[in-house]
Each structure stands twice: as C-alpha cells, then as structure tokens.
Amino acid sequence: MAGWQSNPVNLIRVSSEKNVSPITKRPAVKRNSSKPKAPRPARPSKPFENQVALVTGGSRGIGKAIALELAQKGAHVAFNYFRSEAEAKRTEVEVKALGVECLRIKAHLGEEEKIKALFSAVEKRYHKLDILVNNAASGVQRPALELESKHWDWTMSINAKAPWLCAREAARLMPSGGKIVNITSLGSHKVLPFYFSVGVSKASLEALTRYLAVELAPLGIAVNAVSAGYIETSALKYFPNKEDMLAASRETTPAKRKLAVEDVAKVVAFLCTKDAEMIRGQTIIVDGGFSLTI
Numbered sequence: 079m080a081g082w083q084s085n086p087v088n089l090i091r092v093s094s095e096k097n098v099s100p101i102t103k104r105p106a107v108k109r110n111s112s113k114p115k116a117p118r119p120a121r122p123s124k125p126f127e128n129q130v131a132l133v134t135g136g137s138r139g140i141g142k143a144i145a146l147e148l149a150q151k152g153a154h155v156a157f158n159y160f161r162s163e164a165e166a167k168r169t170e171v172e173v174k175a176l177g178v179e180c181l182r183i184k185a186h187l188g189e190e191e192k193i194k195a196l197f198s199a200v201e202k203r204y205h206k207l208d209i210l211v212n213n214a215a216s217g218v219q220r221p222a223l224e225l226e227s228k229h230w231d232w233t234m235s236i237n238a239k240a241p242w243l244c245a246r247e248a249a250r251l252m253p254s255g256g257k258i259v260n261i262t263s264l265g266s267h268k269v270l271p272f273y274f275s276v277g278v279s280k281a282s283l284e285a286l287t288r289y290l291a292v293e294l295a296p297l298g299i300a301v302n303a304v305s306a307g308y309i310e311t312s313a314l315k316y317f318p319n320k321e322d323m324l325a326a327s328r329e330t331t332p333a334k335r336k337l338a339v340e341d342v343a344k345v346v347a348f349l350c351t352k353d354a355e356m357i358r359g360q361t362i363i364v365d366g367g368f369s370l371t372i
C-alpha cells in the first residue's frame with residue numbers, strides 16, 4: 079500500500095513494498111545515496127532584481143502605477159512628489175509591501191537645485207541608478223493667446239527642462255548603463271483643446287528622447303518614450319473639456335475598453351528590459367488605438 083505521510087520537511091509519497099517504485103510499481107532503481115542531488119532549477123528571477131529605479135511624480139496616477147509595476151518586478155523604487163504628501167506616503171507603503179525598498183523624496187522639478195538634491199538622495203542611499211522614468215508633469219490649460227509668459231516657463235521647466243536635467247544627473251549614476259523612459263502624450267503631435275503649453279512641452283520631450291537616445295547610447299543608456307491616451311487621473315480635473323475627452327476615448331477606442339494606468343506601466347517596464355534593447359529613441363503609443371480615430 080502506498081500513501082501520503084508527513085515527514086519533518088515535506089509531504090512525501092512512500093511505499094510499504096520495499097524497493098518498489100510507488101508510482102510505477104516497478105522495482106525501484108537503487109540510488110547511490112552518496113551522489114549529490116542535482117540542484118533544483120532556480121526560480122526565474124524578477125527582471126529588475128537588485129536594480130534601482132527613480133520615478134518622477136510617483137505619488138499618484140500613472141507614476142504610481144509605474145512605481146508599483148517596477149517594484150513588482152523586483153526593483154527598489156525611489157520616487158519624488160511635489161504636493162501630495164499623504165498620497166506619496168500611501169504609495170511608499172504599497173511599494174514596500176512588494177518586498178523592495180522605497181525612497182520617498184519631496185522635490186519640485188521646476189528648480190535645478192531641487193533636482194540635484196533629489197539625485198544626491200538617490201546616490202547617498204543606493205550609489206547607483208538603473209532606471210529613470212520621467213513621468214511628472216504640470217501645465218496651464220489655456221489657449222495660446224491667453225497663456226502668459228510665466229505659464230509657458232512653468233510648463234516647459236517641469237515637462238521638458240526637468241527631464242533633460244534628470245537625464246543628465248541619471249547618466250552620472252549609470253556607469254554600467256541604464257534605461258530612461260519619458261512619459262508623453264498625444265498632444266505632442268495632435269492639436270487638442272486647452273493643451274497648447276503642455277502639447278508643445280511634450281513635443282519637446284519627444285525630440286529630447288531622440289537626441290538623448292543617440293547621445294547617451296555610447297554610455298550604454300537606452301532612451302525611449304511612452305505616449306498615453308486619455309486616462310482618468312487627477313490630472314484631468316483641470317481640463318474644462320474633461321467629459322468630452324473621456325467620452326471620445328470611450329466611444330472610439332478600437333480596443334473597446336478604457337485605458338488604465340497599468341497599461342502604460344507595463345509598456346514602460348518592458349522598455350526597461352533587455353528584450354527591448356534594440357528599441358531606441360522611439361515614442362511608443364499606448365492608447366488602445368484611440369489616436370488612429372481622431
């Protein structure tokens with residue numbers, strides 16, 4: 079009779095018939111007990127194990143989803159926030175719950191000194207950086223003729239200048255190479271209502287992506303961008319035409335479902351893997367096909 083019995087370590091199948099295989103009922107092949115057991119095949123490691131990622135604007139929305147996706151895949155995650163302290167603290171707890179380290183830093187990306195301090199904090203804790211995601215963005219939702227010079231400067235400094243300054247700081251912490259992913263939007267090449275300043279800043283960010291892809295390639299750093307369709311994050315509440323935007327995307331997205339923050343995060347993560355090594359300077363559109371219809 080064969081049956082399940084417990085031993086101190088495992089449950090093992092044992093046979094009462096000596097030298098008979100409990101599975102085949104054929105005489106068991108005698109094993110040389112002195113022979114070392116073959117090691118079990120290793121559990122596939124997470125792609126970003128022991129890597130360090132910095133996600134700007136990781137406190138909420140798309141940045142938070144990216145932070146969680148990279149953490150899920152094994153990266154220690156540093157992120158900055160600007161105003162949302164409570165949400166940033168929640169994100170920190172959620173990242174740590176995935177079994178990796180998290181460094182939460184308050185930093186306004188419109189100031190070069192604050193950017194330098196952000197990277198100093200990452201350097202002090204981890205001494206390196208493998209992944210930078212330039213996700214944070216801000217802007218003033220006005221048509222071109224109503225926009226003031228200070229609005230232009232604000233938007234461009236956070237959405238275009240900061241990603242360049244962050245990339246410059248990141249390159250310093252990536253002596254063995256790394257990945258940079260910039261988050262952009264359809265307004266870089268489509269004309270959208272109330273989107274003048276942000277659209278122009280995103281066009282600049284996409285050009286920056288191409289330049290950095292070439293200029294940082296000799297350092298082993300791959301640079302790409304991910305462009306998202308409309309997603310209902312808190313960013314949308316500043317758009318007077320928010321309901322129209324969401325209705326358009328709901329009605330005409332060929333993929334027939336709402337775009338989610340996780341859809342963007344997964345593509346960002348893919349661009350940070352070795353499998354994406356030959357994608358350089360590209361802007362990958364993640365919108366379920368929505369932009370094909372507008």
Ligand SMILES: NC(=O)c1ccc[n+]([C@@H]2O[C@H](COP(=O)([O-])OP(=O)(O)OC[C@H]3O[C@@H](n4cnc5c(N)ncnc54)[C@H](OP(=O)(O)O)[C@@H]3O)[C@@H](O)[C@H]2O)c1
Pocket residue numbers: 134135136137138139140141158159160161162163185186187188212213214215216236261262263264305306307308309310311312313314
């Ligand atoms: N939502 C969409 O439909 C959509 C579509 C296409 C592309 N995108 C792009 O995706 C990215 C994230 O968008 P989202 O919708 O997730 O935005 P969001 O919910 O408004 O989050 C923006 C993030 O950026 C941070 N941030 C804003 N201003 C900052 C500053 N001056 N310094 C430092 N951090 C700052 C915010 O920090 P605090 O919370 O602490 O202020 C927050 O973490 C942006 O690049 C956006 O252009 C969004």
